[in-house]
Amino acid sequence: MGSDSNSSSAARKARVDEMRRAERARERRTRMLTVAASVVVVAGLVVGGVVLLRAQSDPDTKNASAKKDPAGDAKNAGTSGDTGHFTTGKDGVRVWSGKLSRTHVPTKVSYPMHPPVGGNHNPVWLDCNGDVYKNAVQDENAVHALEHGAVWVTYTAQAKKADVDALAAKVKQTPYSLMSPYANQDAPLMLSAWGHQVAVKSASDPEVGRFFASYVQGKQTPEPGASCTGGAMK
Template identity: 35%
Template sequence: MAPQSGTSKKQNKAAKNAKMTAARQRVAEQRERDRKAAKRRSILIGGTAAVVAAGVVAGLAAVVMTSDDGKSGNNLSGNITADVSAAPNISSPIEGVSTYTASQGHEPNKNITYKQTPPVGGQHDPVWQNCGIYSQPIQDRNGVHSMEHGAVWITYNPSLPADQVAKLQTKARTDFMLLSPHDGMSTPITVTSWGFQLKVDNPDDPRIDAFIKQYRVNKQTTPEYGAACTGGIGKPE
């Protein structure tokens, strides 16, 4: 067989060089794709970590807010007296109801003193009490916030007989109602909404139902009408 000509050798060499160049280009392109994929993974992992971190921070905030078995207002510093005044110029259609004007405002780091027992409004905790029935006293500062949202709060002397407490529980089994015992009251039962208060001697007093109908989630008397009475603190029965 005749030896390859010089031209054929040059053509073969050129073809090999072209294949090697193409191979190097494919390797470079693959490396670039790998680099971009790694960058995307890094961004995704970083974003996921940020979301997780945010969730952890939010969870810790929620734990702090609702710590101590559903009680807030711990680690308070400083003292204030809630700004609440009698309002004889405001009338109520229900006989015996006392009326008040009350300032609003959240005081997360203050010990709040209320001049009325139980309170009828004024500065309060940033977190409201979940509406419902409680067999133990709740903190005034959280109950006041619930009334700001439209709740009616029935309180009773801890020594009230069980059968009378049961009657109050029947009245409180609806939305935007709070029921709990309370120390230091001048009458066995007190019914309160923001700025209005009725003191009675027994659960059969018809004015209790009239009060609830008049002031529970009342657009005209609820400072923050439309706000919730769930999602706060406390575990009602």
């Protein structure tokens, strides 16, 4: 009997010891998980704080936020935001000397030049992948195309049909260009790019080739490589 009692007591003691070891192991695992979770939370807060500080100090982020700000859009609606004037070079190209704003606005814009060569504009660009429009287009969409590096060919009713047809053929062969009639301009045939504009005498005027070579995706482009498709098509 005594031997059986001793064996039973030893077995209970062994089971209790095993249970205690298991409990201590669970406590250690719980502590480790708690510490790990705390580290993750703290790291997340640190990273989030760094990102927030960078966003607040990054001028590009500030500009992007400004473009998306409805209050800013409302403030700039109707105005081009442009300041300055044209200066004319020896080659006859007029260059805008001053500021050309680039805020997206949902309304009509009053531009200081015709056709406009920059300024606040519609959020949707005008398709400019060699597109020839038979009817007048919205200035605000066309200006956005100029921002993407397009050359915009415009003509009045006084332009010769042969010149219009020849320029249309050139535009159709040139990505990042577009063409449309434009009644309110100073010459029958004009070419415009962001911040640049020239009147040409005919489709065979040497300045046509020079202007295209210089300003289709030229150095003046605020957003080089931006799309000229998938925008407005009128």
